[in-house]
Amino acid sequence: MQARETLATMKEPQPAHVVQASVNGLFRTTHTLKGMAGMLGFPNFSRAAHRLEDIFDLMRKGRLRSTDSLVETLEAGMMALESGLANLRMGRQEPDDYLHALRRPLGELEALARPAEGGTQDLTSLLDLPAEMLKTLSEYERTRVTVLLISGMPVHGVTVCLDYATFDERLRVYSETLGRLGELISTLPMDTPADRDGLAFLLVAACPALEAKDLSALEGELVGIALLADPTRVPAALRNEVPPEPATEEPPPEAPSAAAPPNPPQAQDVEILRLPAQRVEALEVRLMEVGQLRDAASLLLRQAPGNGDGRPAALLGQIESGLLEVQKALLQMRMVKVESLFSRIEPMVRSLSRDMGKPVKLTFLGGDLELERNLLGRFSEPFLHLVRNALDHGLEPPSERAAQGKSESGSLRISAAQRGRNLRFDIRDDGRGFDLERIEARGIQLGLLKAGQVHSPERLHRLTLEPGFSTQERITQISGRGVGMDVVRTEVEALGGEIHLSSEARRGSLIRLSVPLSRAVVSCLKVRCARQTFGIPLVNVGRVQAVKKALHGGDQVDVLGISLPLESLQACLGLPEPSGQRAFVVLGQPGAAARSVQVALGVDEILGRGEVLLRSLPELAHAAGIMGGSAQEDGILWVLDPEAILGLAMDSLMRRVARV
Amino acid sequence: MDLLLSTQDLREVVAAMPVAPLPGRPRGIQGVVLYQGEFLPILAWEDLPGCTIAPGRPVAVAVLRRRLGLPLDRMIGTLSPPPGAWQELEPGDPRERWLSGTCRLGGQTLLQVDPDRLIALLHRLREGR
Numbered sequence: 001m002q003a004r005e006t007l008a009t010m011k012e013p014q015p016a017h018v019v020q021a022s023v024n025g026l027f028r029t030t031h032t033l034k035g036m037a038g039m040l041g042f043p044n045f046s047r048a049a050h051r052l053e054d055i056f057d058l059m060r061k062g063r064l065r066s067t068d069s070l071v072e073t074l075e076a077g078m079m080a081l082e083s084g085l086a087n088l089r090m091g092r093q094e095p096d097d098y099l100h101a102l103r104r105p106l107g108e109l110e111a112l113a114r115p116a117e118g119g120t121q122d123l124t125s126l127l128d129l130p131a132e133m134l135k136t137l138s139e140y141e142r143t144r145v146t147v148l149l150i151s152g153m154p155v156h157g158v159t160v161c162l163d164y165a166t167f168d169e170r171l172r173v174y175s176e177t178l179g180r181l182g183e184l185i186s187t188l189p190m191d192t193p194a195d196r197d198g199l200a201f202l203l204v205a206a207c208p209a210l211e212a213k214d215l216s217a218l219e220g221e222l223v224g225i226a227l228l229a230d231p232t233r234v235p236a237a238l239r240n241e242v243p244p245e246p247a248t249e250e251p252p253p254e255a256p257s258a259a260a261p262p263n264p265p266q267a268q269d270v271e272i273l274r275l276p277a278q279r280v281e282a283l284e285v286r287l288m289e290v291g292q293l294r295d296a297a298s299l300l301l302r303q304a305p306g307n308g309d310g311r312p313a314a315l316l317g318q319i320e321s322g323l324l325e326v327q328k329a330l331l332q333m334r335m336v337k338v339e340s341l342f343s344r345i346e347p348m349v350r351s352l353s354r355d356m357g358k359p360v361k362l363t364f365l366g367g368d369l370e371l372e373r374n375l376l377g378r379f380s381e382p383f384l385h386l387v388r389n390a391l392d393h394g395l396e397p398p399s400e401r402a403a404q405g406k407s408e409s410g411s412l413r414i415s416a417a418q419r420g421r422n423l424r425f426d427i428r429d430d431g432r433g434f435d436l437e438r439i440e441a442r443g444i445q446l447g448l449l450k451a452g453q454v455h456s457p458e459r460l461h462r463l464t465l466e467p468g469f470s471t472q473e474r475i476t477q478i479s480g481r482g483v484g485m486d487v488v489r490t491e492v493e494a495l496g497g498e499i500h501l502s503s504e505a506r507r508g509s510l511i512r513l514s515v516p517l518s519r520a521v522v523s524c525l526k527v528r529c530a531r532q533t534f535g536i537p538l539v540n541v542g543r544v545q546a547v548k549k550a551l552h553g554g555d556q557v558d559v560l561g562i563s564l565p566l567e568s569l570q571a572c573l574g575l576p577e578p579s580g581q582r583a584f585v586v587l588g589q590p591g592a593a594a595r596s597v598q599v600a601l602g603v604d605e606i607l608g609r610g611e612v613l614l615r616s617l618p619e620l621a622h623a624a625g626i627m628g629g630s631a632q633e634d635g636i637l638w639v640l641d642p643e644a645i646l647g648l649a650m651d652s653l654m655r656r657v658a659r660v
Numbered sequence: 661m662d663l664l665l666s667t668q669d670l671r672e673v674v675a676a677m678p679v680a681p682l683p684g685r686p687r688g689i690q691g692v693v694l695y696q697g698e699f700l701p702i703l704a705w706e707d708l709p710g711c712t713i714a715p716g717r718p719v720a721v722a723v724l725r726r727r728l729g730l731p732l733d734r735m736i737g738t739l740s741p742p743p744g745a746w747q748e749l750e751p752g753d754p755r756e757r758w759l760s761g762t763c764r765l766g767g768q769t770l771l772q773v774d775p776d777r778l779i780a781l782l783h784r785l786r787e788g789r
Contacts, residue, residue: 532683534683615698618692625683
């Protein structure tokens with residue numbers, strides 16, 4: 001369904017790079033579907049997914065133009081797979097051809113994409129690179145080189161030698177710079193020059209012109225630029241039959257000339273403003289001051305005798321909602337999609353996989369979620385380190401995998417999901433898992449564990465996060481230098497996050513990182529308890545009910561014919577128990593079935609609903625059941641963490657039962 | 661109790677503001693204040709082992725670089741103690757979990773707060789250790 005939604009967006013005019021990213025995503029989706037269906041024993045489904053995957057592959061290589069009719073055919077194809085999947089779930093037999101109704105348009109598309117002479121155009125031989133380096137280019141990269149050269153774009157090679165400690169960050173800067181100037185095609189590892197320390201890379205990029213000053217090299221960084229292929233060397237016959245760029249309706253740029261170099265492909269008519277982050281921060285601080293003025297005015301208004309007809313209060317209400325809108329807009333400016341983190345991982349994994357000779361199937365999930373840009377900045381390095389570790393230590397070489405009956409390609413799945421106020425990332429591999437015996441022996445050797453004692457797997461996994469702990473006897477360029485995991489933990493914990501490791505021998509490992517979102521706008525039901533104001537996220541509120549008879553923790557209440565246990569919010573938060581409450585909120589998990597856990601949460605007073613700007617609490621101030629707070633006219637409103645409150649309520653109810 | 665705070669550990673000193681108490685107050689922290697648009701945890705001196713500072717009406721909050729607010733009753737001034745003035749705490753002194761030592765100056769003993777130890781202690785208090 002998500003693939004169909006992506007296809008639907010492709011009918012709208014979009015910049016070429018956005019279309020390219022969508023097509024790449026759809027290619028990966030159909031590829032995954034194909035693999036899963038094959039694995040589960042549905043060969044016809046797998047064949048149909050493969051056929052759609054091929055079409056997406058042709059699109060991403062620029063051999064098929066994204067047109068409305070093509071997108072509609074693919075939408076119909078995805079719908080056919082979707083309905084086929086629903087039938088399989090119901091236990092129905094597989095049809096011979098899921099795409100039977102589309103055989104004609106699909107056949108036409110496949111025919112359209114074939115090269116005129118029956119062979120595939122490949123202009124990578126024009127690149128001034130050693131043959132062994134050319135061989136390492138993937139089919140996709142070769143196609144991009146070909147397409148870009150034919151469209152008149154010169155291809156440059158940028159060699160950089162970067163420090164071990166910062167190469168990730170610096171490589172990202174170079175990649176982003178080249179992406180802005182044109183298109184980054186490939187990042188290839190190179191031999192480090194004999195007189196240098198660090199890691200060397202060749203970045204192959206197509207852009208109209210490139211000079212050292214464009215690259216913002218740091219002092220001491222060795223940077224070289226060379227023209228790898230000049231589009232004027234493309235045979236004239238090929239230049240005449242220009243394959244179109246995907247979804248680009250404009251004619252291809254002319255071959256470059258010294259007088260007027262061609263511009264890189266332009267996005268739609270959207271003006272992009274780049275602002276220093278400090279300006280947005282300054283605006284937020286100013287906004288906070290305005291908010292404080294509003295609070296002061298509100299206080300004065302409440303204290304002023306006979307403040308009349310309520311118009312001042314109404315005006316303050318309007319200021320409040322206006323401020324919240326601006327705060328929301330500012331917050332949105334700070335957010336960035338998780339996809340941007342994933343897009344940094346993909347080339348790194350590809351490069352390391354090639355370097356280490358370990359083929360990897362890399363899958364991502366949850367790229368549409370958003371996190372704050374500054375969080376992403378601080379979080380990226382530890383994250384990349386963990387991915388490198390998974391490749392270096394987790395995944396076995398192909399021969400070792402084959403000997404264990406595993407596929408030669410390792411699997412690395414990286415997913416993001418929102419859990420309460422946290423963004424949770426999972427890095428899952430199907431490698432050898434942590435060697436717990438070795439970790440235990442090393443822990444004893446380092447004096448971190450006592451010999452003769454039983455150490456739980458959790459304790460042993462966690463030991464790898466201790467400073468200086470490494471079982472690696474050899475130091476690789478990738479990891480295993482005894483630093484890193486503790487730095488990862490420190491960085492993640494400094495962000496108020498958590499890291500959790502688990503693994504199973506020869507089955508794989510799971511590294512779970514949770515980082516709190518520092519700010520978010522949350523729609524809340526506002527309630528009062530123990531003279532404090534609380535917000536309950538509306539997505540978790542099933543019902544609000546007032547009752548005549550005073551209720552107490554441990555009572556059962558009837559909600560639409562279902563009996564639910566009631567617990568007071570005070571009991572959940574460890575506050576003094578109320579003498580009786582006449583209102584409750586049915587709290588549950590969002591979107592969960594009716595039979596899932598629900599609790600009636602007793603509150604002193606229901607105040608109403610509203611949107612609040614949630615700020616997370618620093619780690620030292622974490623309080624059980626509290627997700628964060630929001631500054632309000634009458635003090636801080638504490639926003640409850642519904643999942644935690646459900647747990648606290650159940651614990652409290654169990655204690656009541658145990659006391660009886 | 662007169663304390664010494666290294667200026668290197670300080671972000672700034674701001675006027676005291678009302679502290680919002682946290683529901684189910686975590687040990688060691690009395691609540692939070694809004695500082696530069698973020699919540700700043702405020703230390704509860706009375707929860708520290710061996711500390712005789714009683715909850716009062718602070719006039720200022722010393723904001724540590726590691727984002728913790730220390731409520732202060734008054735500020736005495738700045739000084740640069742000579743190396744010989746420093747002394748270790750007596751072994752077993754419960755305050756060594758949050759102090760780095762004492763400084764003897766003109767017949768007066770000043771206690772130097774160690775932010776690293778203090779924050780580590782607050783984490784341990786949270787975990788109930």
